[in-house]
Amino acid sequence: MVGSSSDRVFIECVPNFSEGRRPEVVAEIVTAIASVEGVRILDYSSDAAHNRSVVTLIGPPGPVVEAAFRGIARARDLIDMRTHEGEHPRLGATDVVPFVPIAGATMSQCVELAVALGERVGRELEIPVYLYEEAATCPERRNLADIRRGEYEGLFEKITKPEWSPDFGPSVVHPTAGATVIGARLPLIAFNVNLTTSDLNVAKKIAQAVRASSGGLAYVKALDVLLNDRNVAQVSMNLVNYRRTPIPRVMEMVRREAARWGVGVLESELIGLVPLDAVLDAAAYYLQLPKLDRSQVIEAGLWE
Amino acid sequence: MVGSSSDRVFIECVPNFSEGRRPEVVAEIVTAIASVEGVRILDYSSDAAHNRSVVTLIGPPGPVVEAAFRGIARARDLIDMRTHEGEHPRLGATDVVPFVPIAGATMSQCVELAVALGERVGRELEIPVYLYEEAATCPERRNLADIRRGEYEGLFEKITKPEWSPDFGPSVVHPTAGATVIGARLPLIAFNVNLTTSDLNVAKKIAQAVRASSGGLAYVKALDVLLNDRNVAQVSMNLVNYRRTPIPRVMEMVRREAARWGVGVLESELIGLVPLDAVLDAAAYYLQLPKLDRSQVIEAGLWE
Numbered sequence: 240m241v242g243s244s245s246d247r248v249f250i251e252c253v254p255n256f257s258e259g260r261r262p263e264v265v266a267e268i269v270t271a272i273a274s275v276e277g278v279r280i281l282d283y284s285s286d287a288a289h290n291r292s293v294v295t296l297i298g299p300p301g302p303v304v305e306a307a308f309r310g311i312a313r314a315r316d317l318i319d320m321r322t323h324e325g326e327h328p329r330l331g332a333t334d335v336v337p338f339v340p341i342a343g344a345t346m347s348q349c350v351e352l353a354v355a356l357g358e359r360v361g362r363e364l365e366i367p368v369y370l371y372e373e374a375a376t377c378p379e380r381r382n383l384a385d386i387r388r389g390e391y392e393g394l395f396e397k398i399t400k401p402e403w404s405p406d407f408g409p410s411v412v413h414p415t416a417g418a419t420v421i422g423a424r425l426p427l428i429a430f431n432v433n434l435t436t437s438d439l440n441v442a443k444k445i446a447q448a449v450r451a452s453s454g455g456l457a458y459v460k461a462l463d464v465l466l467n468d469r470n471v472a473q474v475s476m477n478l479v480n481y482r483r484t485p486i487p488r489v490m491e492m493v494r495r496e497a498a499r500w501g502v503g504v505l506e507s508e509l510i511g512l513v514p515l516d517a518v519l520d521a522a523a524y525y526l527q528l529p530k531l532d533r534s535q536v537i538e539a540g541l542w543e
Numbered sequence: 544m545v546g547s548s549s550d551r552v553f554i555e556c557v558p559n560f561s562e563g564r565r566p567e568v569v570a571e572i573v574t575a576i577a578s579v580e581g582v583r584i585l586d587y588s589s590d591a592a593h594n595r596s597v598v599t600l601i602g603p604p605g606p607v608v609e610a611a612f613r614g615i616a617r618a619r620d621l622i623d624m625r626t627h628e629g630e631h632p633r634l635g636a637t638d639v640v641p642f643v644p645i646a647g648a649t650m651s652q653c654v655e656l657a658v659a660l661g662e663r664v665g666r667e668l669e670i671p672v673y674l675y676e677e678a679a680t681c682p683e684r685r686n687l688a689d690i691r692r693g694e695y696e697g698l699f700e701k702i703t704k705p706e707w708s709p710d711f712g713p714s715v716v717h718p719t720a721g722a723t724v725i726g727a728r729l730p731l732i733a734f735n736v737n738l739t740t741s742d743l744n745v746a747k748k749i750a751q752a753v754r755a756s757s758g759g760l761a762y763v764k765a766l767d768v769l770l771n772d773r774n775v776a777q778v779s780m781n782l783v784n785y786r787r788t789p790i791p792r793v794m795e796m797v798r799r800e801a802a803r804w805g806v807g808v809l810e811s812e813l814i815g816l817v818p819l820d821a822v823l824d825a826a827a828y829y830l831q832l833p834k835l836d837r838s839q840v841i842e843a844g845l846w847e
Contacts, residue, residue, distance in 0.1 A: 281844040507831045515842045522822045525829035527811045538819045540585040
């Protein structure tokens with residue numbers, strides 16, 4: 240009755256659909272997802288050039304899986320991959336469905352949800368399913384880009400190879416819905432730092448210093464970008480594991496590297512949604528709190 | 544149906560009851576509060592020396608007022624001020640009831656709730672009510688200590704003076720329940736900074752520099768404390784308006800003043816609950832984000 244037990248679990252799910260030009264179709268898919276009690280849609284957006292839409296939903300595990308299933312089923316009926324064109328690589332009408340652990344959830348729960356959804360999509364909708372990232376059944380299927388290589392058009396041949404036999408569903412491409420990739424991953428954090436210079440070369444040097452691929456921090460991807468309208472050089476980053484490589488450590492490394500070129504930080508940007516833990520970690524780091532727990536945040540009591 | 548409108552409002556309420564020695568009585572009061580649908584009890588704790596208990600509850604405005612009323616009614620029946628003893632100053636069985644704006648709520652909404660609850664307590668329970676802080680009806684009643692001066696025992700005479708006529712309810716003390724102080728205030732943040740020294744004199748100098756009463760930051764109260772078990776000097780602070788005097792600005796001033804004496808910060812502590820906005824402000828300050836809004840926090844979607 241009383242007390243702050245935190246046993247309610249919430250999962251985020253971010254299905255990507257191969258339709259970004261017909262808003263009425265996107266609306267039907269979103270409506271199907273939103274029809275599940277207990278699920279909240281945080282955001283959805285469509286990109287016409289990519290011909291693709293991304294929906295962000297949140298809720299308890301059971302309802303989130305049901306909502307994702309309804310979205311996939313609706314997309315199967317409304318999208319025809321045989322005539323689909325767009326700049327973004329894709330395999331199917333519902334292209335990729337990651338489950339993301341948030342309040343109270345673990346990664347292994349998200350893997351279980353991915354497996355359960357994949358099994359049902361394969362069986363009931365007859366769409367071949369590949370599991371990726373944390374839910375992958377072998378190392379070759381961890382990386383989404385590897386699974387998607389060849390895209391819908393190339394899948395008809397690829398799926399016949401033993402090493403690309405689907406994890407669930409038929410071993411033939413669904414003619415209109417293609418195939419769907421389902422998995423589990425941590426939230427991505429899009430973090431950009433704008434510099435007190437317009438010299439793109441400085442941003443490039445900093446990006447090289449901080450990103451994993453050239454010897455920097457393990458879970459950072461980084462690029463240099465020039466903001467033309469403001470004539471400001473930017474280090475544009477994706478933090479793919481904020482638990483192991485937290486935002487403040489990235490920020491301090493960028494500051495240090497910028498100082499090496501006599502440049503400062505003008506401001507930074509967090510794009511899109513960010514998990515509460517990542518913000519708490521940043522506050523704790525700079526305030527020298529040994530620990531700042533979500534149980535200390537008044538509002539967190541609202542979802543516990 | 545879709546989108547992230549944030550029109551759900553949540554209020555925190557922190558009633559203080561003059562009973563801290565009979566757990567079964569405290570349990571009955573807490574049960575009465577928790578019986579209201581939609582209200583969540585975040586915490587409650589009793590202090591035997593103070594003979595006092597503090598309950599922290601949260602919920603939408605209507606349910607929170609109803610829950611506070613039920614707690615006050617139950618305390619009136621179970622606590623007898625004529626025999627109450629304890630170290631903490633107090634006026635009544637339910638001593639003080641602040642409403643605190645959190646997710647989506649404004650201070651003026653909290654003032655309205657305080658007035659509504661005060662009116663009902665005066666009328667239905669026949670307990671005299673004083674409004675304080677942001678809900679005060681005159682400057683002399685803003686400060687809780689001024690209202691409470693003389694305590695329960697002194698109230699029988701004090702209440703007969705025109706300037707201490709209650710805001711609601713009868714102009715006579717309720718024999719067993721005394722009087723109740725109801726109002727609205729911002730969340731208090733208890734923030735301590737431990738220094739890399741055992742010299743209490745340094746903590747004293749820093750406390751003097753940062754606190755409002757000796758010329759420091761407007762909404763900071765500060766004391767020097769020696770943590771005997773660790774031989775560490777501490778600056779112990781209450782931030783009474785974290786919106787106007789945010790945590791990171793206090794932290795940086797403490798760091799700067801400590802450096803003036805050749806001392807560093809060992810660690811800091813946030814005691815008890817803290818509003819999400821205060822944490823977001825700290826992260827934004829140090830990460831140089833122009834703005835970090837709760838709408839960017841994934842989990843905040845759960846209570847919107």
